[in-house]
Amino acid sequence: MLRFLFIFSVLISDMLFSQTQLNLIPYPQNVSVLDGEFAIPATLSLQEKLPEDETEYFKKRLKGRLKFQDAPKEKAQLVYSQLSKTGNTGQNDEFYSLEISPKNIQIRSYTNQGFFLALQTLIQLIEGHQDNKKIPALNIEDQPEFAWRGMHLDVCRHFFTVEEVKQYIDYLAMYKLNTFHWHLTDDQGWRIEIKKYPKLTEIGSKRKESMIGAYVDNTFDGKPYGPFFYTQEQIKDVVKYAQKQHITIVPEIEMPGHALAALSAYPELACTKGPFEPATKWGVFDDVFCPKDETFTFLENVLDEVIQLFPSQYIHIGGDECPKTRWKECAHCQELIRKNNLKDEHGLQSYFIHRIEKYVNKKGRKIIGWDEILEGGLAPNAAVMSWTGVNGGIEAAKSKHFAVMTPGSYCYFDHYQGDPQSEPNAFGGYTPLDKVYSYGPIPSELNAGQAKYILGVQANLWTEYILDFKHVQYMIFPRLMALSEVGWGTADSKKYKEFENRVVNQFKVLDKMNINYAKSIYNVSGKVIKGDNGVAYELSTSQNPKGIRYTLDGTDPSANSNAYQSPVQISKSVTIKSAYFEDGQLKSAVSSQEFITSKTTGKSITLEEQPSENYAFGGAFTLIDGIIGNQRQLGKTWLGFQGKDVVATIDFGQKTQFSEVYFNTLENKGSWIHFAKSAQIFVSDDNKNFKMIKEIGKDDIRNAKGKIKLNTGNQNTRYIKVKIENAGIIPAGNPGADSKAWLFVDEIGAL
Known part of the structure; x- marks a missing residue:
């Protein structure tokens, strides 16, 4: 019976905690929910002689929400005790504890800095519960991991x-x-x-x-x-x-x-x-x-x-x-x-x-x-x-x-x-x-x-x-x-x-602070994944995904457009537009993504050298996902390689006919990005013995402004290898001279 009561009490505690939404950022290291609530008064009594600068900050932040008055410690609603370290407690100078009971709020810390951090937590609690005027009774023990x-x-x-x-x-x-x-x-x-x-x-x-x-x-x-x-x-x-x-x-x-x-x-x-x-x-x-x-x-x-x-x-x-x-x-x-x-x-x-x-x-x-x-x-x-x-x-x-x-x-x-x-x-x-x-x-x-x-x-x-x-x-x-x-x-x-x-x-x-924050998480975002017969476009939003609507004809979506249920399969060139709707009303920006498919889209691809961590995004799959990189935006559609060549091998899965290969690169010398020095196309039936079928030099790449289309003649093969040579060391007279050049590459296609 006692064991049952213990388990029951734990379940009730967990349930109460889940129902108590603590909108704290950063989230504390240790939080315990206690019985009861602290009613936020119109005037909060503060212990006399609290640390001055920190207390003035606290009052300033909550000005308009609360009034304040000083009181002796035994009568105050916010009280503070300074701790003294004895031995190795595992607690640093930024440690604080914050205990909220139905009666009062107690803060403990070793330093004024810890007191200040506790006040930041308390401010967030008060702001987060301003509507119902009650803060849940809590015990928080907290300190940062990193100095x-x-x-x-x-x-x-x-x-x-x-x-x-x-x-x-x-x-x-x-x-x-x-x-x-x-x-x-x-x-x-x-x-x-x-x-x-x-x-x-x-x-x-x-x-x-x-x-x-x-x-x-x-x-x-x-x-x-x-x-x-x-x-x-x-x-x-x-x-x-x-x-x-x-x-x-x-x-x-x-x-x-x-x-x-x-x-x-x-x-x-x-x-x-x-x-x-x-x-x-x-x-x-x-x-x-x-x-x-x-x-x-x-x-x-x-x-x-x-x-x-x-x-x-x-x-x-x-x-x-x-x-x-x-x-x-x-x-x-x-x-x-x-x-x-x-x-x-x-x-x-x-x-x-x-x-x-x-x-x-x-x-x-x-x-x-x-x-x-x-x-x-x-x-x-x-x-x-x-x-x-x-x-x-x-x-x-x-x-x-x-x-x-x-x-x-x-x-x-x-x-x-x-x-x-x-x-x-x-x-x-x-x-x-x-x-x-x-x-x-x-x-x-x-x-x-x-x-x-x-x-x-x-x-x-x-x-x-x-x-x-x-x-x-x-x-x-x-x-x-x-x-x-x-x-x-x-x-x-x-x-x-x-x-x-x-x-x-x-x-x-x-x-309330009139801060112009980004609302990007409200927008519908898309991720290209492997599809049934090519690629698929997976849509998501921070809101209820049932509110996502999309179109495939290039028109802006409405509340009556296709309701998103599962990744959209893409086997031909198409423009997908998507947005989030709530109660029939548009609640996000309209997102648009054009797909230009080719015989490489969604196929298996390997890279001999991996892109830089800063510009890796979807990895090798980015090169055959059907999305052409925007040369004016170094967004998520490009892979970047510093001082490395791009050597990509694509497996069609079976012998496939094509007569043209294309890829995109770009130049932005101020950011050390240079057009490729050269490019070669190879074919193979066994992924071991490759034959070069086309080569292009630096001048031709520059003349094409990085949008490379190569006539390969009629080919019928299972594997295609594309080698795109990095410009190497940046020459004198250019930004970043004597450093390794960046090579940015996107979509490798075959027609």
Whole structure:
């Protein structure tokens, strides 16, 4: 009988918990539902002498919802106790407990930071239960898994005011992020006042015009941009503002590359005489800092002022995308390589970073840089921000260096988050909410000891295509929520739908704050899968899938169009349009997808080399899914390969006749993407012995503007192999010179 009562009580507890929707993001580590509820009063009595800054924040956030009054601890409804650590509790400085009973709310923590995090949880509970005025009785014990939970903002390509930066910091605090990476210098603008070098802002903070539209359009607005920069007093104000919300600001001063804005002000710091001007295009440029004594003196003086402004442990020194073209041609650089027995220009980059690190270390700080600082050998105490993938973080951790994981495939919020056809122009890529949520910051290649060197996770927002702050909001929300839960360590991709429901509930809060968030998860999304006789198109939405309607004739769907029940089979060219309807009313954007089928569509395909993690999307299947990539959008329809050839073998399943083979590639030199050097077509009946039947060179590929159609003559074979040769090392005079070129390829078809 006792055993039955115990089981019954557990079942009742689980049922009550499932009925109690806790719309908390990030979700806490440990939650227990207790008996009863706490009634939210019109006036909440607070214990006297609570931590001042945190309590003022709490009041400000709930202004208009609640009134507040102070009371002695024994009479207060919100009380706080500061814990003291004894021994190894397994709890860190951000730990807090939050106990809500019908009588009062009790918070316990070791630090003011923990108290602040508890208040964020309480705010979300109050906002989430504002309608019924009652919070369920709960006991929460919580702390983050990762110490670094960051967001980055590029203010160089496009500038944002002090008030907008403060709003950005507010957003981080709301979802318990604790690091703001402020990207302050780049080719397109120098945004921080340096008193010793006034020309940095007099000249480097403005440019004559800006690139607009897709990069391939190569068009400009003709409008002067700037001068835009932050004074040192403004910087101090923002730092103080962030500190009150327990957010560390990590400043970034780019070196040795991305230096055109600085060189435009002080050309003597370059390898050539110039003149230079802040870049009007996006991309990477050959002119970089020359590693000579006057350059290091300049950078040390700049860092002196930066360190005085920012109390962060880490100073970000960039280190990414530094072309070696000028260094190869520079007599001083070549002498420096010989004098210091460096292997090559990559060794010179390492020399540069080592020298800067020694100076920063003398000032009691540490450097962190993008993963290219691994080139030629990592500086002794440097931390790595791994953006090109996870390998930089793996290499750093295995050599006992700290790393922050920020791979572009999961953490670049300048990528599209929905169907590119219905989204604002973006840099490229495809990083929807569910993909961000699926990220695990600890690479499987690391053992437990090495994993301790992974500091945490960060997302980056580069602003080439983000002109105003409303667009900033659109790009970070709701993806910032997914990042928050990943960094907290409670993300579970198996429970994504439950997380998505919490996100939708948070939209009510964003609406009240007038935040322009993306509604992409409401739209119908499509995924191409293997079909019965070709491919099939699987439709989904965050809403009830019974509300999906679609058409096959190119017209916009209505409430009376085909109701989606199962993946739409595609065996011929067709345009599918879809949308979500509720009570007969259109509730989403109309999504459109054109399929152009060929004899390869949906067949078996293998690749000898796999695409880059950042541009892998549907893998090899993307090349035979019937969708032709848009050359103006680097969205989810392209596969990207850096420094690798594409060698794809397609199995028709039986001997098949064809007389034409086509594929698509593209060029976007500012992003290091180049047309293929050559392409060859091979055929085989046994998948072992292949015969080349067609070849095309670079000039023909360029003349065709990447849309390649090859007459192969009449063929009848089971296997076809297409080899598309990467352009190799980018030549001098191009962005990214001396680096491996990217090759982007889509749809390989046969007719």
